[in-house]
Amino acid sequence: MAGKRAIFEEVGTAEKTAPRGGMIDARPRGARRGVMWWLIALFVLVVVMIAVGGLTRLTDSGLSITEWRPVTGAIPPLNAADWQAEFDRYRAIPEYRLQNSGMSLAEFQVIYWWEWGHRQLGRVIGLVWAAGFLGFLAARKIPPGWTARLLLLGALGGLQGLVGWWMVSSGLEGTRLDVASYRLAVHLGLAFVILGVIAWYVLSLRRTEADLMRARRAGEPALRRWTTVLAAVTFLQIVWGALVAGIDAGRNYVDWPLMAGGFLPPDPFQLSPWWRNFFEDDGLVQFVHRIIAYALLALIVAAFLRARRSPYRASRAAFHGVLGMAVLQMVLGIATVMYSAPWSLAILHQFGAVVLWVLVLRARHQTIWPRAQSLRDAA
Incomplete structure (x- = not known):
């Protein structure tokens, strides 16, 4: 039981305690600013990816790589034999037979590099997401409630890779000269969904x-x-x-x-x-x-x-x-x-x-x- 105060004790001499915040302030906030800047980097990469995808389309380069190799495809042809093998695979698809018959190997290499760059940028985005997510997770710096949201972003990125190959595969058989427009619309639409999700997250983390x-x-x-x-x-x-x-x-x-x-x-x-x-x-x-x-x-x-x-x-x-x-x-x-x-x-x-x-x-x-x-x- 606290002792009695003296009748002439001055008010305000007792030690004051700092006010406590509410439950929201008491929770660990994580590295909100760090996660925000990581997402901004991803946002910039996705914008560049959309632009490169558009140029790949405009240069008719999207069907130059006829296989989907998520890992080994990161290595381009390194010698004349590799280039000839890639060119032979391209010459077997309708776009070459019906539109580009007579294309030289040098001309093929131009469109190949556009598509390779587009796919390589997709791999870079995936690596940046994985490195950031795993790094923040290991450091326990992900803000409360954000783990599932950031996982969703990674899942959307993986889905985009699958949709991209689904789109490309539509132009490899039959008499098509280009990919199916419906699949192109799905591919671009999903890119804008990913971009919108990142933008929304950044606005919230600010x-x-x-x-x-x-x-x-x-x-x-x-x-x-x-x-x-x-x-x-x-x-x-x-x-x-x-x-x-x-x-x-x-x-x-x-x-x-x-x-x-x-x-x-x-x-x-x-x-x-x-x-x-x-x-x-x-x-x-x-x-x-x-x-x-x-x-x-x-x-x-x-x-x-x-x-x-x-x-x-x-x-x-x-x-x-x-x-x-x-x-x-x-x-x-x-x-x-x-x-x-x-x-x-x-x-x-x-x-x-x-x-x-x-x-x-x-x-x-x-x-x-x-x-x-x-x-x-x-x-």
Whole structure:
């Protein structure tokens, strides 16, 4: 039992104890900053991978390596005999017989290096993920609740490797000159899913767990619903862009806003059954890509107008960014079509899709977990 205080004892002379934090603050936070920078490195590598994949497609290099050897394939041909063996395997597929007959070994080596570089970059991404994950795991520095999320990222990367070979294998038999456009769309779509997951993780790791929990109570449900729609339509447009690339639909119908002088391309329903035309007819595929772009821009403008009423400056700024990038991406798309999709504009347009995708996800993150601000910022 504590002793009695003297009647004239001065108040405040007792030793004060430091205040204790709550349960959230008491938990080990792990190396949030370290994990964030590791993910940023992965993000940059995936963006480069998407660009290299696009150039591999534009240079018709994707079928130059006809085998899938995840480990030994990292070693390129080292002598004349190895090069001749690779070339002989390529000469056995339809692309060579029907399109590149007479190609020299030197010409083959150019497209081979593009595809080898694309696959090698995939291996590098896998190694960077594995080294980072195992390193943080061994050091017990993974933030609480993040182990499964980082494992999911690795699983998606492994799945992407399988999908890549599934795509390439579609062009090795029969009479195909390229990979199946459907499989190309799945491959590119999954790349953007991986990119989106990494971006989301980075946005979350930039802030403390306690900050996110406090911010969620101040979320903006109406704007969050808008960002759900924008993310879905943006992703659909990206996948449809892969269909355009898969059948070279961007190099036909180079007038705008009409197509061959009309609203619809001529003879848009030549294939049977009718639904195949939406995925395989070059005119109709490009037409649908244009219509989705118009719809997406209209939705972004509507969301922007709604976001202007947000009390959060960061939310308003996020939607400003989405609108600005959407307009720029529309201009890039029109220029790409009107100049018959040269590789420089095509890659720039694809990079624009990456930026728009990330900005839409950033706006969504902000509406779920608004950043705290001063009264002056709100005004």
